[in-house]
Amino acid sequence: MKTTTNFKAAIILSVMASIMVACSSNKKPIATDTATEVAGSEVDFKIEKSGAQLWGEVCNRCHIAPSPADYNDTDWETISLHMRVRANLTEEEITKIESFLKSAN
Amino acid sequence: MTLIILGLGSSALAQTYNTFEPSKTQFMLRGYGHTGFEYLDTGGEQESTFLGATFAPIFLYKHSDKLMFEAELEFELEGNELKTGLEYADVMYVLNKHMTVRAGKFLLPFGTFMERLHPAWINRLPSRPLGFGHDGIAPASDIGVELRGAFDLGGPKLNYAVYVTNGPRIKDGSEEPEEAGMLDFGYYEDVNKAKALGGRIGLLPLSDSSMEWGISAYTTNSTGAEDSDYKDVGAFLWALDLSYVKSITPLQGVVDIKAQYNSSNVDTATYYEIEDGISEPYSFDNQSSSFYTQLSYSPIMSGSDFIKQLEFVGRYSDFNAPEGAEWEEKSTQYAFGLNYWLSWRSVVKFSYQTTKMEGGHDSDGTTRTNGLFVHWAIGF
Numbered sequence: 001m002k003t004t005t006n007f008k009a010a011i012i013l014s015v016m017a018s019i020m021v022a023c024s025s026n027k028k029p030i031a032t033d034t035a036t037e038v039a040g041s042e043v044d045f046k047i048e049k050s051g052a053q054l055w056g057e058v059c060n061r062c063h064i065a066p067s068p069a070d071y072n073d074t075d076w077e078t079i080s081l082h083m084r085v086r087a088n089l090t091e092e093e094i095t096k097i098e099s100f101l102k103s104a105n
Numbered sequence: 106m107t108l109i110i111l112g113l114g115s116s117a118l119a120q121t122y123n124t125f126e127p128s129k130t131q132f133m134l135r136g137y138g139h140t141g142f143e144y145l146d147t148g149g150e151q152e153s154t155f156l157g158a159t160f161a162p163i164f165l166y167k168h169s170d171k172l173m174f175e176a177e178l179e180f181e182l183e184g185n186e187l188k189t190g191l192e193y194a195d196v197m198y199v200l201n202k203h204m205t206v207r208a209g210k211f212l213l214p215f216g217t218f219m220e221r222l223h224p225a226w227i228n229r230l231p232s233r234p235l236g237f238g239h240d241g242i243a244p245a246s247d248i249g250v251e252l253r254g255a256f257d258l259g260g261p262k263l264n265y266a267v268y269v270t271n272g273p274r275i276k277d278g279s280e281e282p283e284e285a286g287m288l289d290f291g292y293y294e295d296v297n298k299a300k301a302l303g304g305r306i307g308l309l310p311l312s313d314s315s316m317e318w319g320i321s322a323y324t325t326n327s328t329g330a331e332d333s334d335y336k337d338v339g340a341f342l343w344a345l346d347l348s349y350v351k352s353i354t355p356l357q358g359v360v361d362i363k364a365q366y367n368s369s370n371v372d373t374a375t376y377y378e379i380e381d382g383i384s385e386p387y388s389f390d391n392q393s394s395s396f397y398t399q400l401s402y403s404p405i406m407s408g409s410d411f412i413k414q415l416e417f418v419g420r421y422s423d424f425n426a427p428e429g430a431e432w433e434e435k436s437t438q439y440a441f442g443l444n445y446w447l448s449w450r451s452v453v454k455f456s457y458q459t460t461k462m463e464g465g466h467d468s469d470g471t472t473r474t475n476g477l478f479v480h481w482a483i484g485f
Contacts, residue, residue: 057313057314057315058314060350060359061314061315061317061348061350062221062222062227063226063227063449063450063484064446064449064450065449066449066450067448067449073127074127074131075131075133077131077167077170078131078133078165078167078173079133079135079165081167081170081173081199082165082173082175084199084205085173085197085199085205085207085253086220086221087221088214088253088254088255088264088265088266088307089255089264090202090255090256090257090262090264091202091203091255092257093255093257
């Protein structure tokens with residue numbers, strides 16, 4: 001039983017590690033969703049989401065998106081770092097959301 | 106002379122104003138609290154009570170853009186006693202854009218309910234699904250070290266977490282014979298040299314991040330003390346979770362679906378029960394599982410200011426504890442709720458819940474419990 005447990009754990013942790021390594025390339029993301037901001041050249045056409053759009057999409061996954069006016073800029077910086085780790089958000093997501101909250105409060 | 110006075114005055118004003126500039130380090134107090142009323146009917150036996158308020162302050166200390174300490178305390182009145190707890194207390198450092206390290210006592214990413222959804226102002230119902238919380242099979246928190254991060258895959262996103270912790274202790278029945286074989290995730294002291302390894306991978310396949318699938322695993326080679334008969338009793342747990350949150354225009358609102366399946370497999374061991382003063386050995390296949398799925402709908406696009414604050418919730422959950430154990434149990438629960446959101450972080454919840462339990466601690470029959478709940482939760 002102990003061997004079986006170790007085997008299952010090894011398989012699952014190996015899969016996790018493989019995915020982590022596979023995803024750690026520097027390939028630029030190319031999104032094809034609704035455009036709110038367009039950047040890039042003729043070769044590398046990239047459509048990026050705004051902080052407001054990410055605020056609506058990301059925060060609502062767990063709780064109602066917060067009102068920007070409820071905290072000041074300093075507080076939003078602290079909350080953003082906390083939420084980046086708690087909800088496991090990408091750096092781009094939290095950076096844009098934080099910028100939006102600070103600009104809209 | 107006048108110019109000198111004005112100059113000194115403006116200098117003093119500037120110094121005063123500067124004291125209001127943000128400091129390099131930042132400290133913040135957040136948290137949540139809730140209270141309510143419950144009416145329960147358990148097999149014809151009724152009881153009703155106002156619930157003692159629960160207060161859970163969260164302390165956030167941001168040392169720099171990469172370094173932070175976070176801690177959450179819990180204060181809850183249980184009867185006449187004030188119950189206190191340390192939900193988590195950890196220090197975290199952002200190593201790079203894809204990796205953060207945490208150390209201390211932290212919420213475990215075993216599925217998503219306990220890590221992300223359990224706070225009263227986030228949980229859409231007053232209660233937790235079966236299988237979570239006291240006597241639950243899903244680990245909630247532990248002491249150790251964790252690496253976590255997220256990647257943008259060019260639309261889809263992926264997040265991960267891997268951790269090493271002290272791990273659980275198996276209840277051998279010496280203190281609570283009716284719980285022999287149960288894993289105790291609330292025993293944080295390390296009882297042996299073995300550690301628990303775990304992790305979760307979450308995949309958000311849609312570019313609007315509306316859907317997330319997650320798979321979690323948690324294992325340890327030993328759950329018993331070094332000098333005990335249970336030293337070699339290992340455990341393997343896994344979980345699948347799903348989240349789907351989408352604003353749907355034809356429905357004029359937001360649909361929120363959550364689900365999680367937990368499975369616990371503990372190595373078979375021999376336990377002892379005392380019958381007529383004689384110690385009798387017994388064992389059982391120590392496998393448990395639990396499941397919940399929840400659907401909520403908020404008509405936020407309604408033209409009525411009152412209706413757009415409402416939320417309708419339904420949840421099914423079940424829990425299966427091992428056959429042959431003293432804590433053998435098969436339970437199913439249905440919960441229905443109507444919430445009114447006073448703000449994005451304050452909600453009044455009205456709910457009805459019915460639970461059918463076969464077995465359970467020292468019980469062989471079937472028990473049905475119906476309950477009415479009114480809870481008021483606020484985050485701050």
